[in-house]
Amino acid sequence: MRMIAGRKLRIQFVLPFLNLTGGNKCVLEYANRLQARGHDVWLIFDYPDIPFWKPRGFSLTKLRDWGALPWVNWFDARVPVVRCPGLKDCCVPDADVVLATCWSNAHQVAALSPGKGRKFYLIQAYETDWIKDPACETGYGLPLWHIVNASWVGRIMWERFQKPSVKVIPAASFEQYELRPTREFRQPPRCLMQYHTVSEKGVPDGIRAFELAAREVPGMTLAFYGLRTTGLQTPHRIAGVVPESGMCDLYYDHDIFIWSSLREGLGTPCIEAMACKCAVATTDNGGSEEFAFHEQTALVSPPKNPEALAANIVRLAKDMALRRRLAETGCDWVRKNITWDMACDGLEHCFTNDTLWKGPNSPAQP
DSSP, X not given: OOOBTTBOOEEEEEESOOSOOHHHHHHHHHHHHHHHTTOEEEEEEOOOOOOTTOOTTOOHHHHHHTTOSSOOSSSOOOSOEEEOGGGOGGGSOOOSEEEEOSHHHHHHHHHSOGGGOEEEEEEOSOGGGTOOOHHHHHHTTSSOEEEESSHHHHHHHXXXXXXXXXXXXXXXXXXXXXXXXXXXXXXXXEEEEEOOOSGGGOHHHHHHHHHHHHTTSTTOEEEEESGGGTTOOOSSEEEXXXXXXXXXXXXXXXXXXXXXXXXXXXXXXXXXXXXXXXXEEEEOXXXXXXXXXXXXXXXXXXXXXXXXXXXXXXXXXXXXHHHHHHHHHHHHXXXXXXXXXXHHHHHHHHHHOTTOOSSTTEESOO
C-alpha cells in the first residue's frame, strides 16, 4: 500500500457510461491502481433515468451492454461504482478529488460544489474532432485543471483556450502482455488491424494500404479484431471480439500492426502491439508522437496517405532485419518509458501540487 506522504485521498472519476471504450479502460486502470496504492477511489457514471416502464427492448443484458447498469462485465473493476443521473450535487459524495473524463460531464463536474473535491479534467483526445455539440468545445475553457495524455492535446488546449496542462501518459497493462523471450518472425508476415467504424480511425486507409502492399508481398495476410467486427463483410480474416486474456496471444500471432488513424488521443493498441514485439506501421496522428519514432521504434507516414503507409508495410514485410530491429527496440522503449507506475505517480503529483501547471504539457513532477 502506498499513499502520498501518508495521506489517503478520496478520488472520484466521473464516466458517461460503463461500456468498453479505450478511454473508459484507461480510467478503470487508473482507478484500480490508485486504490491499490491506498486511496479511496470511486467511479461515478451519469446515465439518464432508465425507463423501466417501457418493457420492450429493455432487457438487463441490453441495459448492461449500453453501460447503463452499475457493473462492468468487461473489466475487473475493484472499486465501488455509483450511478448518479444528471450528476446532481446531492448524490455525489464529498471527496478530495473529482475528475471529468469526457466532454459530456465536464460542465457537470465544473458545477459541483467545492466539497465534492478539487476539479480536474482528464482529457484523452480533442473530442471536438468528432463531437459537434457546442458544449464539447466550451467545456475546455471551464475552470478545471487539465491533465492531458499526449503533447498534441496539450498544445491545442494552450493555443485555443490558453489553458495550461500537465501531461501524464497512461500505459498498457504489461502484466497482461507478457514479455516473451522469443517470438516468431514469419515470412510472408501476418498483419493485424483494429477495426472501427468511426471515420477518424482511418480504417479504409489502412485497408487500402494493406491491399496495395499485398500486391508486392504475395501471401501476406490481414486480420481484424474489435467490437465493430460483428457482421463485417471482408475477404480478410476476422479475429472478432477478443477477450483481454487473449490479446497477448493475438499480438504475438501477428508480425506487423497497422494503425491508420487520422488523429488519435494516444493509441494504446499500438503500445500494446509494440510491447508484444509487433513491428508497427502507423500514421503521424498526434498520439503516435509519444512512442512511434520513425526508423527507431516504428515506421511513420502522414495520415490520409495510404500509399505512404503501404510503402512502410512493404518495407517491414520484405526487410526481415528492419522488422526485427523495430520490433525489439519498440518493445524495449514502451516497456521502459510508458508504465502505469509512472502514470499513477503523475496523477498523485497533480492531485497534491497546483504549481505544476506552467504551460502546455508541463511535466508531472514537483
